[in-house]
Amino acid sequence: xxxxxxxxxxxxxxxxxxxxxxxxxxxxxxxxxxxxxxxxxxxxxxxxxxxxxxxxxxxxxxxxxxxxxxxxxxxxxxxxxxxxxxxxxxxxxxxxxxxxxxxxxxxxxxxxxxxxxxxxxxxxxxxxxxxxxxxxxxxxxxxxxxxxxxxxxxxxxxxxxxxxxxxxxxxxxxxxxxxxxxxxxxxxxxxxxxxxxxxxxxxxxxxxxxxxxxxxxxxxxxxxxxxxxxxxxxxxxxxxxxxxxxxxxxxxxxxxxxxxxxxxxxxxxxxxxxxxxxxxxxxxxxxxxxxxxxxxxxxxxxxxxxxxxxxxxxxxxxxxxxxxxxxxxxxxxxxxxxxxxxxxxxxxxxxxxxxxxxxxxxxxxxxxxxxxxxxxxxxxxxxxxxxxxxxxxxxxxxxxxxxxxxxxxxxxxxxxxxxxxxxxxxxxxxxxxxxxxxxxxxxxxxxxxxxxxxxxxxxxxxxxxxxxxxxxxxxxxxxxxxxxxxxxxxxxxxxxxxxxxxxxxxxxxxxxxxxxxxxxxxxxxxxxxxxxxxxxxxxxxxxxxxxxxxxxxxxxxxxxxxxxxxxxxxxxxx
Amino acid sequence: xxxxxxxxxxxxxxxxxxxxxxxxxxxxxxxxxxxxxxxxxxxxxxxxxxxxxxxxxxxxxxxxxxxxxxxxxxxxxxxxxxxxxxxxxxxxxxxxxxxxxxxxxxxxxxxxxxxxxxxxxxxxxxxxxxxxxxxxxxxxxxxxxxxxxxxx
Numbered sequence: 133x134x135x136x137x138x139x140x141x142x143x144x145x146x147x148x149x150x151x152x153x154x155x156x157x158x159x160x161x162x163x164x165x166x167x168x169x170x171x172x173x174x175x176x177x178x179x180x181x182x183x184x185x186x187x188x189x190x191x192x193x194x195x196x197x198x199x200x201x202x203x204x205x206x207x208x209x210x211x212x213x214x215x216x217x218x219x220x221x222x223x224x225x226x227x228x229x230x231x232x233x234x235x236x237x238x239x240x241x242x243x244x245x246x247x248x249x250x251x252x253x254x255x256x257x258x259x260x261x262x263x264x265x266x267x268x269x270x271x272x273x274x275x276x277x278x279x280x281x282x283x284x285x286x287x288x289x290x291x292x293x294x295x296x297x298x299x300x301x302x303x304x305x306x307x308x309x310x311x312x313x314x315x316x317x318x319x320x321x322x323x324x325x326x327x328x329x330x331x332x333x334x335x336x337x338x339x340x341x342x343x344x345x346x347x348x349x350x351x352x353x354x355x356x357x358x359x360x361x362x363x364x365x366x367x368x369x370x371x372x373x374x375x376x377x378x379x380x381x382x383x384x385x386x387x388x389x390x391x392x393x394x395x396x397x398x399x400x401x402x403x404x405x406x407x408x409x410x411x412x413x414x415x416x417x418x419x420x421x422x423x424x425x426x427x428x429x430x431x432x433x434x435x436x437x438x439x440x441x442x443x444x445x446x447x448x449x450x451x452x453x454x455x456x457x458x459x460x461x462x463x464x465x466x467x468x469x470x471x472x473x474x475x476x477x478x479x480x481x482x483x484x485x486x487x488x489x490x491x492x493x494x495x496x497x498x499x500x501x502x503x504x505x506x507x508x509x510x511x512x513x514x515x516x517x518x519x520x521x522x523x524x525x526x527x528x529x530x531x532x533x534x535x536x537x538x539x540x541x542x543x544x545x546x547x548x549x550x551x552x553x554x555x556x557x558x559x560x561x562x563x564x565x566x567x568x569x570x571x572x573x574x575x576x577x578x579x580x581x582x583x584x585x586x587x588x589x590x591x592x593x594x595x596x597x598x599x600x601x602x603x604x605x606x607x608x609x610x611x612x613x614x615x616x617x618x619x620x621x622x623x624x625x626x627x628x629x630x631x632x633x634x635x636x637x638x639x640x641x642x643x644x645x646x647x648x649x650x651x652x653x654x655x656x657x658x659x660x661x662x663x664x665x666x667x668x669x670x671x672x673x674x675x676x677x678x679x680x681x682x683x684x685x686x687x688x689x690x691x692x693x694x695x696x697x698x699x700x701x702x703x704x705x706x
Numbered sequence: 707x708x709x710x711x712x713x714x715x716x717x718x719x720x721x722x723x724x725x726x727x728x729x730x731x732x733x734x735x736x737x738x739x740x741x742x743x744x745x746x747x748x749x750x751x752x753x754x755x756x757x758x759x760x761x762x763x764x765x766x767x768x769x770x771x772x773x774x775x776x777x778x779x780x781x782x783x784x785x786x787x788x789x790x791x792x793x794x795x796x797x798x799x800x801x802x803x804x805x806x807x808x809x810x811x812x813x814x815x816x817x818x819x820x821x822x823x824x825x826x827x828x829x830x831x832x833x834x835x836x837x838x839x840x841x842x843x844x845x846x847x848x849x850x851x852x853x854x855x856x857x858x
Contacts, residue, residue, distance in 0.1 A: 454821065584796045584822030588789035595787070605822035635791050639776050642795055 133196050138236050139257030140191045144183040151179040196255065198269055203243070205253055217252060219274040221245045223453050226423035227263045234420065239263035242423075243270075244453075267424060274426070275409060313412065317470060317481050319402040326446065327471035331388075331395035369531065399471050404481070411451065411485065429453045431582050431606045432617065433486045435478060436574040447478040451485060454607040488563040488577045493556030496599065496621040503597050503621075504548035512540045557602075557619035557630070562641065564604050564634060566617040576617040580641040582606050586634045588627050600627035604634060707770040707781075713811045714769075714832030715762050720807055722758025726751055771830055773844065778818060780828060792828055796820045797849040802838040814838035818845060 155175045189209045197204045202216040224244040233239065239260050243253035258266065319327075400417035411430075414422040431454055437447040449470040470478065482488070519534035547570050554573045557566045564583065567575045587603040594600060599621040606616060619630060730751030737747045761784060770781040778792040801817040808814060814835040818828045833841060 583793070584820045585793070585828070586791040588791075590783075590787040592785045605820075607821040631789065631791060635777055635793060638793055639795075 133262070135191055135194050135255070136238055136257055136259040136262065137191070138238055138259075140184070140187045142233070142236060142238060142257060143190070144180065144187040147187070148176075148180040148183040151183065152176045155179060196266075198273060203253070203270065203273075205255070215253065217243065217245060219270065222270060222274060222426075223429045224423055224425050225267050225270055226421060227267060228416075228419055228421045229260070230419040233257070234260075241266060267422075271407070271410060271424060313405040313407045315403065316406050316411075316484055317402075317404040317473070317477070319399060319470075319473070323446075323471075323473050324396060324399055324402075327399055328392035328396040330441075330472060331391035369528070395471060402470070404470070406484070425451065425453055427485075430486065431578070433482050433488070433577045434574055435482055435577075436569070436572055437475075438572045441472070442475075442573075445475050446472050447475050448472055449478050449482055452606075482577070486563065486577055486579065488560055488565065488579075491558050491560055491565070493558050493565075493567055494619075494622070494626075495556045496552060497623055498552070500597060500599060500621045501548050501552045503593070504551045505544055508544035508547055509541065512537050512544065555620055557622065559630075559633060559637070564617055564637075566604075566619050568618065568620060578604050578606050578617045580634070580637040581645060583634060583638045586631050588631050590624070590627075594621065597621070598624050600624050602627050602630045602634070707772045710766060710769045710771075710830075710832030711813055711834060711837075712766070713813055715766050716811050717807050717813065717831070718762035718765060719759055722762060723755060726754035726758055729754055766832075769832070773841070773848070778828070778845065780830065790828060792818055792820060794845065794848045796822070797845060800842045800845045800849075802833075802835075802842045804835065804838075816841045816845075 155172060158172075186209060190207070193209055193212075194207045195205070199216075202218050203222070205213075205215045205217075207213050207215075222243060222245060224242075226242040226244070227239050228242070229239050237260050238257040239262075240257060241253075241255040241263055243255070245252045255266070397417045399415050402415040403413065405412045405414075409426055409428070411425040411427065412422065413425070414420070430451055432452045434450040434452065435447055436450070441447060451469065470481065473481070479490070515537040516534060519532060519537065523529050523532035523534045551570045554567055554569055557564070559565075560577075563577045563579050565575065565577045567573065584605045584607055587605060589601045589603065590599075600623075601618055601620045602622065603616050603618040619627075622630065730747055733747035733750050734744065736742075737744055764784045765782070768782050768784055768787065772779050776794055778794065778797075780788075780790045780792075782788055798819045798821055800819070802814050803817060804814045808831075812834065813831070814833050814837075815829050815831045816833060816838045818830070820828070830838075830841070
């Protein structure tokens with residue numbers, strides 16, 4: 133199959149646009165050296181023609197095919213490339229369309245598999261229909277593939293996990309063309325507005341800083357000369373200080389506005405739906421994104437909130453797969469992330485996705501609060517000392533309020549308490565759940581069969597306090613930043629038990645999955661193990677014609693100490 | 707629980723020696739530049755070297771590994787003690803490698819890769835080449851036997 137014909141001019145203009153900018157730049161410099169504008173125009177025309185020719189050749193060469201087991205892509209004008217991607221290895225299929233692409237009816241497709249630093253297959257511009265077809269086709273092939281392999285019971289070894297989901301029994305081959313999706317989540321206007329308000333884009337100050345440091349000559353005339361200020365009778369340091377404050381406030385407001393706009397634009401019309409084996413999302417105002425995440429590929433589900441959100445009854449949800457390369461996750465975050473929604477909705481949505489039940493967390497020992505307090509105090513002392521040193525050594529900053537950080541001394545005990553309060557772990561039926569964070573509290577849920585390695589860390593200081601940290605490593609991508617599910621500062625004895633318990637549960641969970649994979653689909657139904665209440669099964673039990681279970685605001689009241697509810701001091705002393 | 711080959715201490719000492727010499731060289735450079743006495747950089751270098759030796763010995767003592775029926779278990783670390791369990795099911799591939807220094811003392815390392823994001827590679831240093839390749843073969847065999855499930 134081919135790309136969309138319109139992709140030729142679009143890609144050519146994209147390429148030529150970049151070339152033209154360079155040429156115009158050269159031209160503007162070059163006119164002084166004697167380049168005529170006609171020459172520049174001819175250059176641009178030539179560039180466009182060249183780009184068109186190249187893109188036409190690219191279009192001619194590019195072909196993708198669905199074979200029995202793999203998705204094949206042949207491409208390349210000068211360097212040829214043939215790529216085969218086994219269906220079972222596909223993690224996410226994302227479609228994105230920006231405004232111009234939507235006008236032209238084009239879509240870009242990104243196909244992710246685990247591992248590798250970049251997107252495995254970036255199909256640059258097929259028609260919108262073809263994009264949906266590819267997405268559907270991939271899903272069906274994947275399912276068909278998994279099922280076919282299961283049918284041949286002797287080929288159990290490399291089987292994809294999809295087959296073990298228990299959804300295969302009722303799934304006849306003719307059910308393939310039926311997407312039967314249920315809507316899990318739709319963002320409401322108020323939530324969208326709130327998401328905007330709460331989005332502060334920290335990259336903006338950095339960007340502005342980069343821009344402004346490059347344009348100091350433009351800024352410095354605005355800053356009043358000390359001599360000029362002296363004539364007005366004002367203290368120069370005060371003027372400088374107030375200007376700094378104004379600048380800072382402006383920066384914060386600007387970052388906030390930019391963050392708000394980008395959040396609204398990004399999450400416009402955010403929608404999560406569920407088919408039997410996949411999660412599908414759609415979002416975006418200017419650039420429309422849609423994509424699928426197979427349940428089997430979900431690594432962790434993270435619920436986060438902060439005191440403000442908790443007070444207002446909101447939380448944030450992120451779903452992580454192993455597909456995205458770290459560079460890609462940084463700008464957009466997890467694709468199936470719900471920016472903000474009511475706690476109940478988040479809780480039920482998370483449960484629908486991973487089937488993890490609520491429970492009580494085991495907290496670190498209480499004595500560890502003293503350690504946190506000491507740590508905060510040391511940090512404060514260090515900060516104060518640094519400021520004091522600056523105020524003493526730099527004459528102009530003598531009036532610096534170096535004692536300001538000392539206010540934190542009163543906050544430190546509170547923060548230490550909350551650090552302890554929010555920390556915890558629990559072993560669910562099928563999930564290892566951890567919770568961490570003083571301000572931004574994150575609850576991570578990892579299914580046992582998703583654990584990769586279990587790491588038990590004890591630093592010098594932790595050993596003194598007789599505590600340890602147990603980390604459950606997964607293949608998730610966000611974890612590259614080092615925030616795996618971690619039970620921090622638990623008793624040394626507990627750490628040993630937890631470690632071996634995690635290993636045992638991983639093995640049990642895997643054995644269970646293996647057993648269910650090898651048993652025939654008929655017995656599978658009766659052999660529902662407690663170890664796998666996957667979301668797919670829940671769809672099944674509801675029947676395919678069941679009413680879409682929209683998670684709306686009118687949910688049943690919930691019990692208290694689960695992950696999205698406000699923390700209650702002393703409710704559970706693990 | 708297996709300990710490492712004792713010769714690994716030589717490798718580690720040599721490595722810390724390189725670091726100590728670089729630091730010592732820099733310190734000497736500064737001392738010469740500021741025409742201070744050379745006893746300070748000499749003392750510093752000696753300190754770094756002795757710290758390196760002590761660290762290498764302690765590190766050697768802290769290292770333990772064992773291959774259980776279902777997991778590879780490692781224990782190591784002087785300041786931060788780390789215990790890692792790598793389920794055999796999760797092993798993606800296994801390398802044995804020999805660096806120049808390791809070849810000098812006749813040792814090899816085995817590196818175990820998982821799909822995990824953190825500690826994606828677990829290295830067991832200080833094995834004789836035969837042990838390393840035995841361990842590799844054994845882990846490979848066990849990993850194949852353990853399960854065929856998709857590791858991600």
